[in-house]
Amino acid sequence: MGDARRYLDLPSPFAMKRGGELHGAHVAYETWGHLNAARDNAVLVLTGLSPSAHMTSCDEDPSPGWWQEMAGPAKAIDTGRWFVICVNSLGSDKGSTCPASNDPATGDAYRLSFPELALEDVANAAHAVVDSLGITQLACLIGCSMGGMSALAYMLLHPGSVRTHISVDTAPQAQPFAIAIRSLQREAIRLDPQFNDGRYDIHATEGGSYPDLGMSIARKLGVITYRSAMEWNGRFARIRLDPEQREDEPFGREFQVESYLEGHARRFVRNFDPNCYLYLSRASDWFDIAEYGHGSVHEGLKRIHIEQAMVIGVSTDILFPLQQQEQIAEGLQAAGAQVEFVALDSPQGHDAFLVDIENYSRAIGGFLNRLAAG
Numbered sequence: 001m002g003d004a005r006r007y008l009d010l011p012s013p014f015a016m017k018r019g020g021e022l023h024g025a026h027v028a029y030e031t032w033g034h035l036n037a038a039r040d041n042a043v044l045v046l047t048g049l050s051p052s053a054h055m056t057s058c059d060e061d062p063s064p065g066w067w068q069e070m071a072g073p074a075k076a077i078d079t080g081r082w083f084v085i086c087v088n089s090l091g092s093d094k095g096s097t098c099p100a101s102n103d104p105a106t107g108d109a110y111r112l113s114f115p116e117l118a119l120e121d122v123a124n125a126a127h128a129v130v131d132s133l134g135i136t137q138l139a140c141l142i143g144c145s146m147g148g149m150s151a152l153a154y155m156l157l158h159p160g161s162v163r164t165h166i167s168v169d170t171a172p173q174a175q176p177f178a179i180a181i182r183s184l185q186r187e188a189i190r191l192d193p194q195f196n197d198g199r200y201d202i203h204a205t206e207g208g209s210y211p212d213l214g215m216s217i218a219r220k221l222g223v224i225t226y227r228s229a230m231e232w233n234g235r236f237a238r239i240r241l242d243p244e245q246r247e248d249e250p251f252g253r254e255f256q257v258e259s260y261l262e263g264h265a266r267r268f269v270r271n272f273d274p275n276c277y278l279y280l281s282r283a284s285d286w287f288d289i290a291e292y293g294h295g296s297v298h299e300g301l302k303r304i305h306i307e308q309a310m311v312i313g314v315s316t317d318i319l320f321p322l323q324q325q326e327q328i329a330e331g332l333q334a335a336g337a338q339v340e341f342v343a344l345d346s347p348q349g350h351d352a353f354l355v356d357i358e359n360y361s362r363a364i365g366g367f368l369n370r371l372a373a374g
Helices: 119-132 146-157 176-191 193-198 212-226 229-236 256-269 274-286 297-301 322-334 349-355 357-373
Strands: 006-009 026-032 042-046 083-087 138-144 162-168 308-314 338-344
Touching: 006 119, 026 119, 042 119, 042 146, 083 119, 119 146, 119 274, 138 146, 138 357, 146 162, 146 274, 162 322, 162 357, 176 193, 176 212, 176 274, 193 212, 193 274, 212 256, 212 274, 212 349, 229 256, 297 322, 308 322, 308 349, 308 357, 322 338, 338 357, 349 357
Parallel strands: 042 083, 042 138, 138 162, 162 308, 308 338
Antiparallel strands: 006 026, 026 083
């Protein structure tokens, strides 16, 4: 199996929004399909906090991607028609320069000396990839969750570089509930004694000095908020574990839902660098489009000029509630875009875009098909 991952060396120095700069930095990305002669069939996808650039399988890497059922030949994001690019966020440990990368000035990992990261930096790094491919205007920019906020920054910082936009389960700014949850996730990691002020063993195998416990609690908190109470009720009710599955200790796991969270956490803990998690989580809290509109979200959004947009949200999302998607739709419309607003009732909450493929495919595929026809 080959590796479809490609790398772009970012301009050096690469200036960061909140001060500081990176030297010798790069971002990882993957592409599918072919860029046409007019270079006007490019679609860029910006991801949520934890995914890599491997959105869907390809010849070089046939392993399933994080949005496998959404993108590919004849799928909603049709790689037979579009030249599709997915960029791994700057600051993420899935191939891009991040706190776990070596600082060329010291030869050691940056850890907490990595410059403060903003989603504007993520957007600028993604734009550098598109620019390097000789594309002056994207046919469509798709942003999911955290990537939806990065996408708003992309369109603000690079006017004229995007023709249309699909906003998926995101927000123009983090609301207090989301900030509160993420701050608890970060606290769980930072308070784990093995975190050691960010100086844990980055390459720790089982055992080793690594904040497993903090990462586990952070992930469980995340999973709880990515889904909805309706779904938890439907899937688990109050079903208890069989006696042999229970922990033989006071207050140990007793319900199936606890076991489910434990499984999720175990798969995640060693698969995402804790410092990277802290940086990207805080960048999500910091992002606020009102900064660009004299304190008004609506005015900030009105500075984005594109032709068309589709804004998708789900009624059960507690992290990025539907009224925040409505704000995006209204702001883009006020700026002159033709906007379709799609409110779905998927029971899966914020994660619906990864799970309810049927409804999201219908919306996203429909929008892109109408674009191509137009």
